[in-house]
Amino acid sequence: MRGSLDPAATRGKVVLCERGVVKRAEKGLAVKEAGGVGMIISNQFLDGEGVVPDAHLLPAVDIGFSEGKRVHDYIHTAASPTVRLSFHGTQIEVKPAPVVASFSGRGPSAQSAFIIEPDIIAPGVGIIAAWTNSTSPTELLPDERRTEFNILSGTSMSCPHVSGIAALLKAAHPDWSPAAIRSAIMTTAYVNDNLGRDLLDESTGNRSIEWAHGSGHIDPERAADPGLVYELSTDDYTNFLCSSNYTELDIRTITRTAVNCSQNSSKPWDLNYPSISIMMNQPVPTTSGNYEIIVHRTLTSVRDANSTYMASMKEPSGVHMVIVPDKLVFSRKGEKQQFVVKTSANASRLQAGASRTEFGYISWTDGERRVRSPVAFTWHQSF
Template sequence: MNETTEYRSPRDSDGHGTHTASIAAGRYVFPASTFGYAHGVAAGMAPKARLAAYKVCWNAGCYDSDILAAFDAAVSDGVDVISLSVGGVVVPYHLDAIAIGSFGAVDRGVFVSASAGNGGPGGLSVTNVAPWVTTVGAGTIDRDFPADVKLGNGKVISGVSLYGGPGLASGKMYPIVYAGSGGGGDGYSGSLCLEGSLDPKFVEGKIVLCDRGINSRAAKGEVVKMAGGVGMILANGVFDGEGLVADCHVLPATAVGASGGDEIRKYVSAAAKSKSSPPAATIVFKGTRVNVRPAPVVSAFSARGPNPESPEILKPDIIAPGLNILAAWPDKIGPSGIPSDKRKIEFNILSGTSMACPHVSGLAALLKAAHPEWSPAAIRSALMTTAYTVDNRGETMLDESTGNVSTVLDFGAGHVHPQKAMDPGLIYDITSFNYMDFLCNSNYTLSNIQVVTRRSADCSGAKRAGHAGNLNYPSLSVVFQQYGKHQMSAHFIRTVTNVGDANSVYKVTIRPPGETLVTVQPEKLVFRRVGQKLNFLVRVETTAVKLAPGATSLRSGSIIWSDGKHTATSPVVVTMQQPL
């Protein structure tokens, strides 16, 4: 470690840990804001919870030995919840330090939530996919920070920013240039506004349009500022999937979408050829906007399924607020994250599944306090079966990256609903032995299972569940390989525990995936006491579809148990694969 830039202790040296910890358990603070943005009362999800911090990441990276040691230390210290806003590549569970460490924690009754990763919007990008971990994706909230670009031709391009310094002169239009068309050096590095790529003679006194990529968003603004630019417009690329993320820029700057960037480039190119009306623009900062519709929307960066390691387990499990989240910030670190940024703030606004994860962690702490007898799987079940999939317009949540309707591969069971999770009615519980059965049925060797579980395994038992999808998970996922078969079927066995009213009758509603027959037996569950467990069988039948070699087709639906007071919803996902 470098003791000039980081601390040999859990103390935070880059802001990430402070931010995520306060989202989970920050106390009430008023007034709170970032340069006046998002002004109001700030509080974590569980404001009265106690925090224990364990450092697993350093400037040089996050080491498996530190991750495993932190899990063991946290469990030994008696924590109830572990929040892990860390991720990596997906590997088999016996090679995954997070999967190994989290199994040990869950085995001791500790709930573990982890970020799904920021690799979206592409498929198979989700990380932290072990079924004993609650995997959290990111959604938006109904608040944003508009900072629009006004062009010389009168057109207005929507953007977002958290810039908090002196703004551009009101009513004044500034010359605008595209950094990729003469900014010095090659056009590629100029367009990305890399260090040393801009010619001061080209950008001085002007607003500079930069393309997203390679260096950080805020670092591009620093490059423009050092070259003498008065402002920056950051344009997302068509394929970067990042969506619009607000930043605390070091100069007047805003981020616009891919289509907005294209329009600005076309305007700059056309106006540059006109001697009478050279290209000009300004940035109009509009502060904080609330009651945004639609919301929530699945954030473009949020990692997506299917689960690369265990397709029978739907991941991410749920989504939670992860875009433009206000939380605490250490005063020795500039809000932009750039070393040269010496501004001091108490709160910063950041985006990522790192921010979504502690929302669920804090909520899990509240659930554990209300239901101390609940297992980690019970808590996850309550969060999943009560989650919602509609936005504030009453329509299915959208995907920020496409503007289209999102799917279960984007949001899992849906967006967490704290109040409903407190009283879910039914839960799907899972024991450590159930997870061991899952590993057996996933064709892990006995030695590999022992690495994960730290105990001897026996995969020969007559009561083996039969297939990996029979893990008592709150979602149901089946993958059919189409080897010329016309009719295909699968079944799931699930056990629900009554945690609602003593005498209650749950009836099932089936919303089958398209062109799929789903039957549930029995169709009614009659409970006589709290804590009673009842089983049901789900059968899924479908017909092979025409697919190109190597192609897949996904369909989704749900089964819903309701007693008139409680509603427990489970996604049903059917994936058809055509082998190569």
């Protein structure tokens, strides 16, 4: 914090600061006001290895948790530790990229186990964009600098990317519904980095899972021509709320219309969403047995051409899946075709109240386009 450093110990030094509590740029201001000439910001354990750029007020560098430990150990073991901060220019074609930022919003959803969250990931680290000259790039009062552009990171930086892509898709396809736009974005996303490997999670350094990246990283060009989309109506959402055990009063409060849940026979995983999340509740006591769950979906063609799509899949570990039919033929734009995903799995040994989730996917392709949906299968042990 500002005023917390001893100027006698700080003057002329580069200070190692840990991330957290105080804004990163404000840490630099604290170092500068105490006479420091530079700063190294080290991630803490929960921050992982991901670093984000800031408009610092003095020469500074951000490093991940493991590098921070090395610097910390060096400071405490070297007789006379020294440091040099140097700028090597903007780095392009960094590999691997993209990776899931450590601050990225994670699932599962606290509201519903029957939707994989997040839907999608998008660029959110080091985003350069227009900036108001009414405040400094750090938004700190002692910072008198003004600039037309700034560089920020956060989920709030991903949001305008997705919003802009949705607007472009609506301009290109004025007849598309919000559900169709979301479907196009989700089913055309990619899950491999520029090394051809599974996306990595900055927070762990390991493979990212669907609770971190959802359907994958957004790909606007492919989203413009998805071939097929998963459409949704108001009734679909109402049926989803009914099957999710919302009361009719709850639903009427949300929809502002009367509803009769006794007429609904669907399951919550039957919502025609571009991803599939299945929850298998195991009664107590359960240590064995096989459970079968059938998921219903409907695809709509958005192309003015005949097309044939073939199904493929990757089964979640411990789950057997069958897609029926595994071939869909469309002869016109707007035509709908239904299919089901039959799943079966043995009971999983879990403690009361515990859950276990495994991921897979289903995919439809006509040879040029791919319509991919992640599948989450969750075992939940009842109390």
